[in-house]
Amino acid sequence: MLMSSEEYRESLRQYKPTVYLGGRRVESVADEPAFAPGINALGVTYDYALKTEFAPLMLATQHSSGKQINRMLHINTSSGDLLNKLEAVRLLCQETGCAQRYLAHDAFNAIYQATHRIDAAKGTAHSQNFLNYLHDAQERDLSVGIALTDAKGDRSKRPHQQANPDTYVHIVERSAKGVVISGTKAIVTGAPYMHEFLVMPCRNMTEQDAAFAICCAVPCDAAGLTIVARPAGRPGEKSALFSNKFGQSTGVLMFDKVFVPWERVFYADEWEHSGYMTHSYATHHRHSCIGARAGFGDLLIGAGALMCEANGFDPGKETHLRDQMVELIKITEGFYACGVAASVYATLDADSNSWMPDPVFSNIGKLLLATQIYDMQRIAHYVSGGLIVTLPGPDEDHNPQPPRTWPTYCAPIPMCLMTNVYRPRASWKT
Ligand SMILES: Cc1cc2nc3c(=O)[nH]c(=O)nc-3n(C[C@H](O)[C@H](O)[C@H](O)COP(=O)(O)OP(=O)(O)OC[C@H]3O[C@@H](n4cnc5c(N)ncnc54)[C@H](O)[C@@H]3O)c2cc1C
Numbered sequence: 319m320l321m322s323s324e325e326y327r328e329s330l331r332q333y334k335p336t337v338y339l340g341g342r343r344v345e346s347v348a349d350e351p352a353f354a355p356g357i358n359a360l361g362v363t364y365d366y367a368l369k370t371e372f373a374p375l376m377l378a379t380q381h382s383s384g385k386q387i388n389r390m391l392h393i394n395t396s397s398g399d400l401l402n403k404l405e406a407v408r409l410l411c412q413e414t415g416c417a418q419r420y421l422a423h424d425a426f427n428a429i430y431q432a433t434h435r436i437d438a439a440k441g442t443a444h445s446q447n448f449l450n451y452l453h454d455a456q457e458r459d460l461s462v463g464i465a466l467t468d469a470k471g472d473r474s475k476r477p478h479q480q481a482n483p484d485t486y487v488h489i490v491e492r493s494a495k496g497v498v499i500s501g502t503k504a505i506v507t508g509a510p511y512m513h514e515f516l517v518m519p520c521r522n523m524t525e526q527d528a529a530f531a532i533c534c535a536v537p538c539d540a541a542g543l544t545i546v547a548r549p550a551g552r553p554g555e556k557s558a559l560f561s562n563k564f565g566q567s568t569g570v571l572m573f574d575k576v577f578v579p580w581e582r583v584f585y586a587d588e589w590e591h592s593g594y595m596t597h598s599y600a601t602h603h604r605h606s607c608i609g610a611r612a613g614f615g616d617l618l619i620g621a622g623a624l625m626c627e628a629n630g631f632d633p634g635k636e637t638h639l640r641d642q643m644v645e646l647i648k649i650t651e652g653f654y655a656c657g658v659a660a661s662v663y664a665t666l667d668a669d670s671n672s673w674m675p676d677p678v679f680s681n682i683g684k685l686l687l688a689t690q691i692y693d694m695q696r697i698a699h700y701v702s703g704g705l706i707v708t709l710p711g712p713d714e715d716h717n718p719q720p721p722r723t724w725p726t727y728c729a730p731i732p733m734c735l736m737t738n739v740y741r742p743r744a745s746w747k748t
Contacts, residue, residue: 320388321459322368323361330357330511335538337510337545337569344547347510355565356550357511359414360461362564363390366410375406380456382449387456390419393430394673400661404609408654411613414564418508420606422462425516426452427672428599429533433584434670436591445670448584451535455514463512463538465503465571466520466599477523477530487517487573488530489586496579497586499532502572509569510547512538517573522593531589535582542576545569557711560617598674604684605675608657611687615650618698622646625702639701646697649690656683 410417471485487501551565660679
């Protein structure tokens with residue numbers, strides 16, 4: 319059942335995770351002001367799925383259940399699905415800066431592929447286990463955090479060579495009922511306000527690393543799991559009009575003998591398939607990142623155009639500003655085009671019968687955005703001037719005794735950062 323943003327916020331109250339922030343225990347994630355911008359951002363992924371005009375992008379039909387679900391939890395069954403996901407992520411990130419929930423899509427698709435591949439190679443039943451979990455997560459419209467990146471300790475050593483084995487999450491006990499895992503995942507987007515986590519290996523493994531090859535689902539309030547998080551965005555900062563509304567928390571997850579029943583274990587000890595899993599996840603994720611950063615680019619384009627106007631220029635007429643704005647659009651649409659190409663040249667994964675974006679175009683798009691993001695910020699700064707980092711906060715707008723020379727154009731400037739320009743293209747037939 320699809321949730322609204324309000325229902326999502328309320329649903330967080332059903333869980334009792336152990337969360338620390340700034341050295342103190344957080345009693346209620348849903349009521350913690352420091353997480354509000356993150357919960358708001360995730361909320362947009364729920365509310366947009368309920369809007370009729372966005373339904374073709376934000377909703378999808380899961381082929382294995384026939385149910386209509388949020389696209390952020392969908393398994394791709396065509397090239398059109400990948401194009402729609404790309405557009406949906408761009409739309410969400412244009413509003414929020416980063417909507418965070420698309421990582422679940424990327425992990426779902428990777429685990430779907432990897433479990434089918436292991437079944438084909440070894441005759442196991444991992445894919446059915448995962449399918450049951452997938453249907454349940456889709457039905458409950460969950461937000462699922464991705465716990466892939468291990469703390470890693472000494473990077474020159476493999477997991478089994480680490481002096482402290484807890485630098486990687488690993489299996490410490492196996493029984494007829496399930497496994498017990500310990501270790502640390504270091505960078506988990508949205509960690510404090512997720513319902514569940516998918517634990518996945520972050521690298522290729524050798525046979526000696528078998529205990530570290532574990533992929534499973536863990537609820538956020540599992541016994542033995544501690545989340546240490548950063549604030550989401552810049553909560554409570556009045557002058558940060560955008561970042562106090564939408565932001566991203568990241569968290570460290572510490573697993574201390576956490577029990578996971580077999581029905582939530584999607585593979586264990588199958589070290590030889592970890593390389594494939596991380597390759598598949600990275601390919602889906604880089605494809606999604608292209609849509610996300612294009613949405614962020616749209617925010618900068620809109621803000622840049624408004625800053626030109628606030629400074630008294632028409633960027634269409636003032637050549638040096640027009641050139642910079644064209645450059646900003648060229649960068650954004652340039653890496654986005656790689657995402658489109660990766661979708662168009664997607665391939666069918668024969669084991670799982672699902673669709674995978676083209677890895678070369680996905681990686682080129684990711685490389686372009688990851689290097690050009692610095693140019694995007696530089697251009698936004700260039701067309702704006704120094705006011706954007708030096709202006710006093712919006713409280714001054716309401717000061718009953720402003721200095722006589724307070725410039726009238728100061729008031730609308732922070733609002734530039736709330737402006738969007740991009741509108742999604744038509745959805746693609748799947
Ligand atoms: C904003 C943000 C959000 C993220 N969200 C998530 C998330 O939700 N879930 C998740 O699982 N991960 C997440 N990540 C983690 C991301 O995938 C990792 O940052 C990335 O995989 C790199 O790992 P690392 O940061 O540990 O750096 P490292 O891999 O440790 O790299 C550090 C440096 O060491 C070098 N190095 C490392 N290993 C070797 C080696 N063996 N040989 C030679 N050189 C080496 C690297 O080249 C680099 O220069 C996020 C990251 C960021 C920045």
